[in-house]
Amino acid sequence: MPELPDVEGFREVLDGCGSGRCVQRVEVRDTGVLRGVSGQRLRREVEGQRLGRPWRHGKLLIVPFADELALVWHFGMTGELICAGADEPPVAHDRVVLTLDDERQLRYRDQRKLQGIRLTMNQSALARLLDRLGPDALDMTREDFVDLLAERRGAVKGVLMDQSLIAGLGNLLCDEILWRARVAPRRPARALGNTEARHVYTAMRGVLATATRAGCVPPRRNWLTGHRDDREPACPRCGRGLRARRVAGRRTVWCEHCQH
DNA sequence: ATACCTCCCTGTGGGC
DNA sequence: TGCCCACAGGGAGGTA
Numbered sequence A: 001m002p003e004l005p006d007v008e009g010f011r012e013v014l015d016g017c018g019s020g021r022c023v024q025r026v027e028v029r030d031t032g033v034l035r036g037v038s039g040q041r042l043r044r045e046v047e048g049q050r051l052g053r054p055w056r057h058g059k060l061l062i063v064p065f066a067d068e069l070a071l072v073w074h075f076g077m078t079g080e081l082i083c084a085g086a087d088e089p090p091v092a093h094d095r096v097v098l099t100l101d102d103e104r105q106l107r108y109r110d111q112r113k114l115q116g117i118r119l120t121m122n123q124s125a126l127a128r129l130l131d132r133l134g135p136d137a138l139d140m141t142r143e144d145f146v147d148l149l150a151e152r153r154g155a156v157k158g159v160l161m162d163q164s165l166i167a168g169l170g171n172l173l174c175d176e177i178l179w180r181a182r183v184a185p186r187r188p189a190r191a192l193g194n195t196e197a198r199h200v201y202t203a204m205r206g207v208l209a210t211a212t213r214a215g216c217v218p219p220r221r222n223w224l225t226g227h228r229d230d231r232e233p234a235c236p237r238c239g240r241g242l243r244a245r246r247v248a249g250r251r252t253v254w255c256e257h258c259q260h
Numbered sequence B: 001a002t003a004c005c006t007c008c009c010t011g012t013g014g015g016c
Numbered sequence C: 001t002g003c004c005c006a007c008a009g010g011g012a013g014g015t016a
Helices: A004-017 A039-046 A123-131 A142-150 A156-161 A171-181 A194-214
Strands: A023-028 A055-057 A060-064 A070-074 A079-085 A094-100 A104-110 A117-120 A243-247 A250-254
Touching (some): A004 A055, A004 A060, A039 A117, A070 A079, A070 A123, A117 A123, A142 A156, A142 A194, A156 A194, A156 A250, A171 A194, A171 A250
Antiparallel strands (some): A023 A094, A055 A060, A060 A070, A070 A117, A094 A104, A243 A250
């Protein structure tokens, strides 16, 4: 489930595999992942283009070409970006394959096709996509973060999840952050004290730092994420049973004993 | 502002 | 054994 750390990993894949290379061929194996662009147009615009330096905002990965042209990738829940040799046979879920001029391929692999690939032709089209998003979670200052929580009535989990407020945090990250900060997910954001809001910020920084190094939210046994799929999940901090229910529209796991 | 719903999509696993 | 359904999670978009 690609969140900020996973997408950051894909950015590194792209940076290492594709940066500076030319796209020789675009193969759209499933148009179901194209958003607002046809397979034909994607091929026409991108074939022959040289890949610029990829960058990331929230869960979006942006790959610029010349003349303001850019590919914008969103990985939904099951998407990934693979660097493969051109001789390796594609697998079932390789939806779009870019063959580069060094016989390597960038593959957009995605089982569920919940999100996909966009092509923006100029800066304003790209800006319109980015305008929907709040600041990247890694760029947010503690002051802005605390202020944001203070002005929101909804559940703190919902605030963290809302991409228009903070970009990059997904379901696993939010649960992990709140567990580490010892804050219950259903607390109204503005009911948090200044100290608690700072704890959540510190937890966010810590979780993001470790997760970004790992390329995912690591399912470690001393993290909440390492237990959420257990048959009888127990809190790795206090040993008591974890609660699971829907909060802000997503399955949410937390410890009623540790989180208040 | 916010809660809640449906839809998009596919694979998995539980119940019968 | 097979069938059906709920569920997982990233979102958008609509309604109250």
